[in-house]
Each structure stands twice: as C-alpha cells, then as structure tokens.
Amino acid sequence: MSAHNARCATRTSGQIQVVVRATTLPEPQLAADGRIMPPGEYVTITVRDSGEGIGADVQRHMLEPFFTTHLADGAPGLGLPALLGMARQNGAFLTFTSAPNHGASFVVWVASLPLASDRGATSVGATGARARTILVVEHHEPTRAALVRSFARVGYRVLATASGEEALELLRHVAVPALIVVGTSAQSGDTAFPHALQQQWPSVPILLLSGESDARRTEWHGVAGTWSVLPSPFSEYELVNTAQQLVRATRSDVQ
Numbered sequence: 001m002s003a004h005n006a007r008c009a010t011r012t013s014g015q016i017q018v019v020v021r022a023t024t025l026p027e028p029q030l031a032a033d034g035r036i037m038p039p040g041e042y043v044t045i046t047v048r049d050s051g052e053g054i055g056a057d058v059q060r061h062m063l064e065p066f067f068t069t070h071l072a073d074g075a076p077g078l079g080l081p082a083l084l085g086m087a088r089q090n091g092a093f094l095t096f097t098s099a100p101n102h103g104a105s106f107v108v109w110v111a112s113l114p115l116a117s118d119r120g121a122t123s124v125g126a127t128g129a130r131a132r133t134i135l136v137v138e139h140h141e142p143t144r145a146a147l148v149r150s151f152a153r154v155g156y157r158v159l160a161t162a163s164g165e166e167a168l169e170l171l172r173h174v175a176v177p178a179l180i181v182v183g184t185s186a187q188s189g190d191t192a193f194p195h196a197l198q199q200q201w202p203s204v205p206i207l208l209l210s211g212e213s214d215a216r217r218t219e220w221h222g223v224a225g226t227w228s229v230l231p232s233p234f235s236e237y238e239l240v241n242t243a244q245q246l247v248r249a250t251r252s253d254v255q
Contacts, residue, residue, distance in 0.1 A: 028154040031093040048105040054098040063131025138183030
C-alpha cells in the first residue's frame, strides 16, 4: 500500500526503493498512531520515494479512513489505514517522514527480539542523563503541561519553566540539557533570554514552537545556527520526532 502511494507520487519521474534490514532502536520513539515504540531489535521494511512529498496538512489526516488526495482517481482512502491496522494486529509499528519536494519514507517496524518493555527497564547512567533531558520554556500552563507529557512519554527527563528568566536561573544549577524547547508565549519581548543562551550555552540546540512570522522572532536572530522552528499547527508525532532528530544530531556532532 505504501508502494502504491509511492508509485502515485512518482507518476512522472522519480525513484522508489524498498529496503528490508535489521535495525536497533536505542531509545523510545513515538509511532505514527501515538503508540510508544520500546527500544530493542527490529526488522524494518522501508518504502522510500523521491517524489513530490507530502505536505504537513495532509500528514495530519492521511492515516484516517477514507481520507484521500486522489478522489478523482477513485482512491477510497483506505490504503494507509489498512497498513496501520495490520501493523497493530501484529504488534508492529509505522513511522514516516516527508516534506514537499523531498519525497516520502514509510517504515514498518517488526520486533525481532523481546523488547525493553518485556525485559524490564534499564538504568540510565550519569553520562546519558544530559542526552535524555529537555528543557521546556512556555508561559501558558496547559500548553507547558502538554509539552512535558509528550516528551516524557518517550523517556525524556523534562524540566519546565514559565519564562526565559526562570530558565536561565535553572540552567545555572543543573546539567546542560540536550535540547531547549521554547513555546510561542516565551519567545517575544525577552531579548535577554536568547542572548544569554548564545553567550553561555552556544552549543545547545533550541526548538522554537511558533505560528508567528519571523518578525516576531527578531530577538532570536542573534542565535542563528542554533535554533530551529516547528510551525504550528503541529501534531504530537511531528513535535516529538523533530525534537529527537535535533537531539540525535547534537550527539553526532559531539561524537
């Protein structure tokens, strides 16, 4: 079914790859349907194309039954929901990545050995604590709580503050986190916060959550190169996977 979608996406030109391999998942990850994928050994089946890609608005609905962008072609909109259903029935997981003009990749994860959740939890040493810590800065309490829950679900230790000033004070007394996530309400009107981050913690990646224009983020221009933007609206899947990609990229740079 993913192969059919890939063929549609490369109707005029492009390539389709199907890759099966053994894969080690070193940390919990959020699957496309919101389930948590435990760390462990998997066999992954990847269908990747170099087609037109999938926009964020379509990604939020494409796993829903009867949702289709090919109504004129008579597509019933059941391919991906059926694939997801089969994955669930067999204890497997589905993930995907895509962007407009950059193709799409769908991966089915099938456990090949007992997963970490079956073997019992393993402890995280001091050296791994920093790599598993995220600092959330968000003034709006319900939004802050939701962000904390999302990151905690995949095993992160989450620190949370309501303002940039509180975040700076916290950073002076704790180990440097792997990622700082700054909500919309904490981004504007506080020039001291981004500049202090740049001066004292220049290597820590920053994820800005915002639907605002770049004009509202002018105070962050001084830390260009260390921050990324996740425009809203976004799903929990987009949020968690974007954060994990930034954390992994930082680990690779350190190594």
